[in-house]
Amino acid sequence: xxxxxxxxxxxxxxxxxxxTLMCHQTWSHSYMFWYRQDLGHGLRLIYYSAAAxxxxxxxxxxxxxxxxSKTENFPLTLESATRSQTSVYFCASSELxxxxxxxxxxxxxxV
Amino acid sequence: SQQGEEDPQALxxxxxxxATMNCSYKTSINxxxxxxxxxxxxxxxxxxxxxxxxxxxxxxxRVTLDTSKKSSSLLITASRAADTASYFCAxxxxxxxxxxxxxxxxxxxxxx
Numbered sequence: 001x002x003x004x005x006x007x008x009x010x011x012x013x014x015x016x017x018x019x020t021l022m023c024h025q026t027w028s029h030s031y032m033f034w035y036r037q038d039l040g041h042g043l044r045l046i047y048y049s050a051a052a053x054x055x056x057x058x059x060x061x062x063x064x065x066x067x068x069s070k071t072e073n074f075p076l077t078l079e080s081a082t083r084s085q086t087s088v089y090f091c092a093s094s095e096l097x098x099x100x101x102x103x104x105x106x107x108x109x110x111v
Numbered sequence: 112s113q114q115g116e117e118d119p120q121a122l123x124x125x126x127x128x129x130a131t132m133n134c135s136y137k138t139s140i141n142x143x144x145x146x147x148x149x150x151x152x153x154x155x156x157x158x159x160x161x162x163x164x165x166x167x168x169x170x171x172x173r174v175t176l177d178t179s180k181k182s183s184s185l186l187i188t189a190s191r192a193a194d195t196a197s198y199f200c201a202x203x204x205x206x207x208x209x210x211x212x213x214x215x216x217x218x219x220x221x222x223x
Contacts, residue, residue, distance in 0.1 A: 033210050033211075035213075040215070042213050042214060042215040042216060043154075043201075043213040044213075045209075045211075045212070048209060048210045058209075058210060090153055090154065092154075097141065097142065097203070098159070099144055099158075099159050100144075100154070100156060100211065101156065102146075102153035102154040102155070102156075103153055104152060104153045105152070105153050
């Protein structure tokens with residue numbers, strides 16, 4: 001996982017609170033992605049970004065917001081956390097047509 | 112929705128044996144990738160095969176792609192206990208800029 005860092009590693013938050021998950025990459029990859037991993041669903045794409053200031057919704061974007069003011073950072077914000085957002089969140093980066101480099105993940109629990 | 116579907120969902124073999132996992136997908140792709148995930152960790156990229164390629168090797172890994180059948184296979188030869196993990200196929204389609212679509216994975220257990 002060298003080159004892409006996610007923080008925090010674990011997070012417990014209450015329903016209705018805003019929470020931000022951080023992702024930082026040192027590869028200078030153009031593309032960055034947020035996935036969530038849930039038992040029975042595999043990995044599902046939340047948001048992706050092709051470059052700084054360019055973001056697009058993925059399959060399960062409702063309730064999430066992203067920003068990308070700098071190439072290396074791609075924070076994911078849950079505006080008002082719900083129990084259904086309890087999941088493991090993975091950030092990834094790549095160049096177009098290449099394999100992805102994933103972070104170690106953030107395990108988020110909403111109580 | 113899942114693009115790739117791995118088969119089997121779980122596989123248990125003895126150390127030293129070969130492990131084969133299959134992946135089927137639904138739409139045209141640019142490339143297909145295989146990833147490994149150890150318990151509690153992030154995904155690690157193993158190999159990428161492009162739509163115009165039929166076979167690719169990397170160490171003990173061999174991947175095949177049959178675009179006419181929309182299927183791929185991952186073969187791990189001479190398995191080791193350290194190969195115990197979940198393996199996912201993922202497809203890149205369209206312009207390629209809108210992310211990979213993952214299957215639900217095959218959980219591989221190598222018995223020592």
